[in-house]
Amino acid sequence: MSQRALKTVHILIIFNICVVVSKVKVLQIKSTGSKTIDNMEYKSETSPWLWFLLLITLVQTSLFAVVTLYQYDNTVILQEEDIDLDIKIKHLQALLDSDNKKLHKQKRAGNFIADILTAQEAVIAQHCIEKNKTCIKGDAGDPGLPGNIGDKGEKGIPGDAGFPGKIGDKGESGVRGGQGEQGIKGAIGPKGFKGIQGDIGPRGAKGDLGPRGSKGDSGVKGEKGETGEKGIPGPKGTEGSSGEKGDLGDKGGRGLKGNKGEQGPQGPTGPDNVKDGCACLEYPKFEDPTPSTTFYLSVGESRNLPCNATGSPAPTVTLNKQIIVRRGVGSRDKRNLLKLNGKYTIMNAATSDFGTYVCTAKNSLGTITKLIDVKRGVLPNIAKQPRSSTNNAGTSADFRCVNSGIPTPTVTWYKDGKLLVPDPRYQISSNGEVLTIINVRASDAGRIECRVANEVGTATSREAVLTVV
Incomplete structure (x- = not known):
């Protein structure tokens, strides 16, 4: 209050x-008022x-x-x-x-x-709980004075950047200028690198017959010819007739017990599979214990397949070729392989002989199998022979022995018939096809040759002569 x-x-x-x-x-x-009662006054x-x-x-x-x-x-x-x-x-x-106020702010x-x-x-x-009693609504007041002009609002946030305009039309081509003056001749450039040796030119015209030369080196031995087809077996001979069985004789009487004989000499030691009168059993075991073997064979070649096994009792060994039928189920063909001296042999190999074979060894204790993948091999061939070379002392000499074959042949180099061992001066490339002799000396002169070999065969190059001057 x-x-x-x-x-x-x-x-x-x-x-x-x-x-x-x-x-x-x-x-x-x-x-x-004054009242008199019995001559007495009193005030009310x-x-x-x-x-x-x-x-x-x-x-x-x-x-x-x-x-x-x-x-x-x-x-x-x-x-x-x-x-x-x-x-x-x-x-x-x-x-x-304010100018920068938007509709949502209003x-x-x-x-x-x-x-x-x-x-x-x-x-x-x-x-005013009761408007009609306690607070009586008064008359409308006079309009208020106009408010003061507010301060200028803050600057609005810049709008987003507009989209780039369209590319204008291409202008017309300008007038072609006149030809400029000839430039100054440039300096002679450095000498270029030595070019790669070109291909061998066409064969020249046949020259006049020269004098007879000395006898050349023997040529490379040709490949072994194909083995001829196996001849037709002769007819089976006639079986002889059995003799007649004789009559059974009478049973003889029991003879008298003879005297004990002298002890004979000790017999030779029995096989390992018998001990104390008992046979020692052994599971089948392949001579080559690897579960699978890859075997290369060239057409016309005859080879033994590594399908041999031991065991006690002696296992039965079979070899069959797998083929793939349309349903993808493994099957075996009916090809009869020749078995010589207990070993399976492919004679005069043909294209149909290549594939995967299953070797099976079985005895009373169990069965074991291994795969033999027979692939078509190609004899090594030297496509580019090493060439003779004449070098100055201190230079390097290169000899090449480009070859082919299946499987990829290995290359060895020989000098004067002796195997070359790589060293800092005698370097051999990773594939063996290039021999480089660095800083040649007079002692390096001699005959160089290469030999290539794979599982199918071997080939030797002709000799190349290194001359040091």
Whole structure:
């Protein structure tokens, strides 16, 4: 409660008390009278109704003061709320006048006004519970003064970059300029590298017959010719007739027990599979224990296949070729392989002999198998022979032995019939086809040759002569 309102209430209460006291004095004067009873005078006392009237007047005055004070305080609160509302509205108008405010910000401002009005109604409802009785709606006030112009808003955020423009039309071709003056002749360039040796030229015209030369070296031995086909077996001879069985003789009588003979000499040691009268059993075992073997064979060649096994009792060894049928199931053909001295042999190999064979060894203890892959091999061939060379001392000499074959042959080099071992001066390439002698000396002169070999055969080159000057 403000000090001004409190002073007003005090003044009203004091004024009402003074009015009541004055009324009581008047009533006392009016009600006071002199009576003579038996020559005696007495003054009548104050009536209790006067005090009751005084009390009612005080209560009425107090209620009026409280109501007046309450209305005054509500008026002050409403004025303060109006001032605060004006300030917020002015601030809102300043925000709305900014150039960089968007539509969504204006919506937020509208919501802000609605929030202020709702808060004001809540304050009125708090202080004026019954609008028709306690707080009487007053007349509309005069329009407020126009608000001050708000400050200039901050600069807006730059917009997104625009899309690049379309490429303009191609301009017209310019006029062709005149021919320039001839440039100065450039300096002679450095000497180029030595070119690669060209191909051998065409064969020249046949020269005049020269004198007969000395006898040349023997040529390379030709490949072994194919073995001829096996002849037709002769007809089987006629089986001889069996002799007649003789008559059974009479059973003879039991003879007398003879004298014990002398102990004979000790016999030779028996085989390992018999010990103390018991046979020692052994599982089948291949002589070549690898589970699979790759075997190269050239057409027309005859070779034994590594399909041999041992065991006790001696195993039965069979060899069959696998073929693939359409359904992908392994099968075996009916080709009869020749078995010589207990070993399977392919005689005069043909294309149909190449493939995978299954070698099986079986005895009473079990069965073992291994695969033998027979592939078509090609004899080694030297396509490019080493050539003779004349070198100055201190230079390097190269000899080439280009070869082919299946499987890939290995190359070895020989000098004067002796095997060459690589060292810092005698260097051999990784595939063995190139021999390089570095810093040749007089002692390096001699005959050079190469030999190539694979599982199918061997080939030797012609000799190349190295001369050191």
